[in-house]
Amino acid sequence: MNLLEINALNISYSKSRVPVVEDVSFFLPSGKILALVGESGCGKSLTGLAIMRLLPPGLEVTSGEILFQGKNILSLPPEEMRKIRGAKVAMIFQDPMVSLNPVFTVGTQIAEVLEWHKGLSHKEALAQAARLLAEVGIPAPESRLKAYPHELSGGMRQRVMIAMALAGDPLLLIADEPTTALDVTIQAQILALLATLREKRNLSILLISHDLGVVATLADYVAVMYAGRLVEKATCEELFSRPLHPYTKALLEVLPRPDKKELKPLPGQVPPPGARPKGCKFSDRCPIVRKVCLEKEPSWQEVAKGHLVRCFYASGA
Ligand SMILES: Nc1ncnc2c1ncn2[C@@H]1O[C@H](COP(=O)(O)OP(=O)(O)OP(=O)(O)O)[C@@H](O)[C@H]1O
Ligand SMILES: [Mg+2]
Known part of the structure; x- marks a missing residue:
């Protein structure tokens, strides 16, 4: 099928x-x-x-x-x-403004998806978010969790969006x-x-x-x-x-x-x-x-x- x-x-x-x-x-x-x-x-x-x-x-x-x-x-x-x-089913949207909220850190945004779909606690979700950032090739993922979208380059932002899309497996x-x-x-x-x-x-x-x-x-x-x-x-x-x-x-x-x-x-x-x-x-x-x-x-x-x-x-x- x-x-x-x-x-x-x-x-x-x-x-x-x-x-x-x-x-x-x-x-x-x-x-x-x-x-x-x-x-x-x-x-x-x-x-x-x-x-x-x-x-x-x-x-x-x-x-x-x-x-x-x-x-x-x-x-x-x-x-x-x-x-x-x-x-x-996850989507990386053409318009990045749809996917990333400028007022929240990257970690918070990915963690939110994990809490919603996987029922993780906030702490577990942050740890998992760091693993996802590592998986999409973001160096020093733990510290990147605290970054805001505008602090990242275009390529890094795209990686974050991919990480977020992967959060629900x-x-x-x-x-x-x-x-x-x-x-x-x-x-x-x-x-x-x-x-x-x-x-x-x-x-x-x-x-x-x-x-x-x-x-x-x-x-x-x-x-x-x-x-x-x-x-x-x-x-x-x-x-x-x-x-x-x-x-x-x-x-x-x-x-x-x-x-x-x-x-x-x-x-x-x-x-x-x-x-x-x-x-x-x-x-x-x-x-x-x-x-x-x-x-x-x-x-x-x-x-x-x-x-x-x-x-x-x-x-x-
Ligand atoms: N929100 C909307 N309201 C009205 N028309 C829309 C809307 N979104 C898309 N359309 C129209 O539907 C058609 C197809 O749009 P679509 O966005 O799917 O194209 P696309 O192939 O993704 O193009 P692009 O490469 O520019 O992203 C276009 O003529 C577009 O103007
Ligand atoms: Mg399009």
Whole structure:
């Protein structure tokens, strides 16, 4: 059984009913890393937030299933969801202000999670918090417990957020753009830390990023998202060796490589919800667009085992 399985998830604006995330399906086995990749505004964060049942006000899941350990979390009563959230399923949020409170020390904040989910006393929780800080590679963890978030560097803050996410011993970690705000060296260190945690804890990770380069070394599976829909799904190896969707190819074009002279960014922008083209959502930016693409939404084609693409002409025909 897959740890997480999402079937035909749809998220819309509650009032206007305008769809934002459409027909998203993927699965994540235990101990694996699935990267959800796409440009800004494609619906990556909303997909992650839906798994936590923390969609912002005004947005709601209109249909679909989110199976965690075989149970549809969308139909769990709120109190059962509260036990899972932050415990079995934890999230590192894209907006750091959501996760770290500037007025409390790091130790207090991690200890609070441990007291809540594990029923530890404050003293036990602080000792465990120090162990978690050590696990995420923070030097002198005991003294770091007394630090306030603003006293830490960006990389250290990210480690603290990971420690906090680990406090409830999650099986699934949703990491939303965990390295975007960091410089390249620190970025690599945080990615290495995630790889270690996956290994040691058999953690499953949903890694959200706009950068295919970031996920290349880490992910087992990749799902490429465009304008609210997944357009290509494959193992990481397969996706990089045989990218098929023109959008995936465009994302690869902008990755720097020693043998590449110039990077060719894809012109245009992701259309906002409500202004998406009628046929294929990518049709207004697609370099190989044809008439049928403007009229019909392509369905999934399985081009190899586990490699799916949603494009009429992906194979170059
Ligand atoms: N709180 C909100 N209220 C209204 N619209 C929202 C809200 N959050 C997201 N949206 C809209 O939903 C769409 C998807 O947003 P989402 O945050 O999931 O994108 P994303 O892929 O995570 O992008 P980014 O890379 O910028 O984080 C966007 O068009 C966005 O404007
Ligand atoms: Mg986001």
